[in-house]
Amino acid sequence: MAAGQDHSESAGSQPVSRRALLAAGVALPVLTAATPAAAATSVVVEPSNVQQTILGFGGMNHAVWISDLTASQRDTAFGNGAGQLGFTVLRIPVHEDRANWRREVATARRAIELGAKVIASPWNPPASMTETFSGGKRLRYASYGAYAQHLNDFVAFMANNGVNLYGISIQNEPDYAQEWTAWTAAEIVRFLRENAGRINCRVIAPESFQYRKNLSDPVLNDAAALANVDIIGAHLYGTRPADLPYPLFREKGAGKELWMTEVYHPNSSDSADLWPQALDVGEHIHRSLVDGRFQTYVWWYIRRSYGPMREDGRISKRGANMAHFSKWVRPGYSRITATANPQANVYVSAFRSGSRIVIVAINKNTSPVDHVFTIRNTGSARVSTWLTNASATLAHYNDFTVSNGSFNAQLPARSIRTFVLN
Template identity: 65%
Template structure:
């Protein structure tokens, strides 16, 4: 087994523990630059971490799996967001209802995304080499808005209040569903989205190239009818995560990442250390992109958060470090994001408590000092996932003047919670 995290107050740490990253402490672990956490430097408010259910394609979650996915106790994922499909046929609208109701009962935010409008609203056209491409008929925009409203009303009448509804899933990667051009999206948002009876989500592009979202942000009339700018992150490099135009023009809007699996859909979700890539991806999504929500693809899948047997996978454990402890309403606060190469740190505040996420992607343990500005906390608790443990409780220790040091085991993710 890997090294157990060793928590100490700063006063008891030897000088070598706060030296350069190449130095070695008494424990033989590398020492990183101290990570400073500043609660006064507030960033985005977190809506939550979630996943997708799609009973038509992979079957529904069982009752036990719903509780594992959306519960917050030991062995649970702690998801606080659920994404549903909007079936094109009304006869299918109840297909995901049981999971939606249970997720809502457990406090999750529920939203929905359509893949296709009803068939009578669609026409085919030539799109590049695709001769049977689908698009919403331009004379059906109003009818499509009523279709989305009807689905929202159906869920509401059955005990689920949608937080928002999307205009279209991946309109720029729609070989098997419905294409929308940037101009068509902007037109629908300007002329029809104002009639939708819940928050409007758009454009849910495939990999955040921003060619769909830029025109919305640059169109005041379209932007006025959007509540959540959303994207997917398939193949998106970390360098494309920041969005300066959203910072410039997205005031009052939310920014969500509504679908991804990472790093692939072909490997087992229990493969380690590959699963640790999920924790790094989450870090960059929170710190670089400043998303307020992060939503996985299928919750239960061989590459998913839950294995097919319904138990937490290694990828799921990495997600649980964020989802269980960074709850809706927490605010990300500034922290030294990279105190050493391949050490990733983010921090969040909820009430008087601060949650720190630390990802060590190096093959060696690292002594990491944390200093919390203006902190009156007296102790810190930790949870660990590494090759042999999944969100395992590691105990509690005291703090000295807002500072403490933890040994981050090789290839691990650690959650630290102050009190």
């Protein structure tokens, strides 16, 4: 970046150097003919216009289907130092076989020690409680009470092993139950009305695989069922951006939390280090928080070739996109209004905790873009920024001082950049 392009950024602060990139073992980009940066456009951040409270970012650990995270990988996932993801949510399974419950303890306990929330989701009840029908497998109606006790037993087992669950789901993806237990909306409502009140933990439902409202609308529209659910959970597999807003939840979900509890995006076939495709993750988080107003963003397997942590335990480019949020937008921060899409292929979200403001800006264009950022009702502040692009991963970019609540900053081509104002 040439001197003077970021007019408010201090001259003494330098972008990431070639030497630093080589020392970090990252590849340098192939140089092509440069396209001039577009004229600066405006981004307005309004700290007083508070939206939802952010509760965390994280992923899934399933110690039966794949190997457990190692001790160092747990720290990489849930620690928040250099080279760590800063995750604050862990999702684990409620195995139908109680003999497997102990296999989830070590990672869950370490996540708790590092300040994360732990939630759990069942794929199946114990086999003795299920029956087959034309649509597959379902929980016997006569076993609803026993199933609630089964969930309670898991809550108690984890608590006795140092893991106080934040929430427990009644079923993972009941509307995509080709290999696990299916539930209709009416069955979910019935269980919530008649049995969920006995569960000694926050209750999560319905965890539709595609945020299909025909599964959650009946819950929101039934006062007795809604009284016994604490978290409306959803997955976002193939969910269209137009389907992210949920007016009925805003109308009837007062006092309830809205969690995105599972996704991988855009696929599970590409390497998580493929660039610029990994920026799709940053955009997806942006849309989930801004358009969907979700309070959490939870990935599928934490460690996978397509996940936030590579099989060798290092943060992937997809993981870096998550970490641009998770490392600086901590639980309890509030999303605040900001110009979300100041130009094509640029996405901006903002958050605050007290006087600290965090801005995450994504530029998917092939050229750098300049923006004038205006923070309403803010005077002077010290700003630190971090960058991920093709040749840098969560690299400290520069520091500068803001005066009169305004600064000009450039977003490099195909990059995600986090600004932290103190």
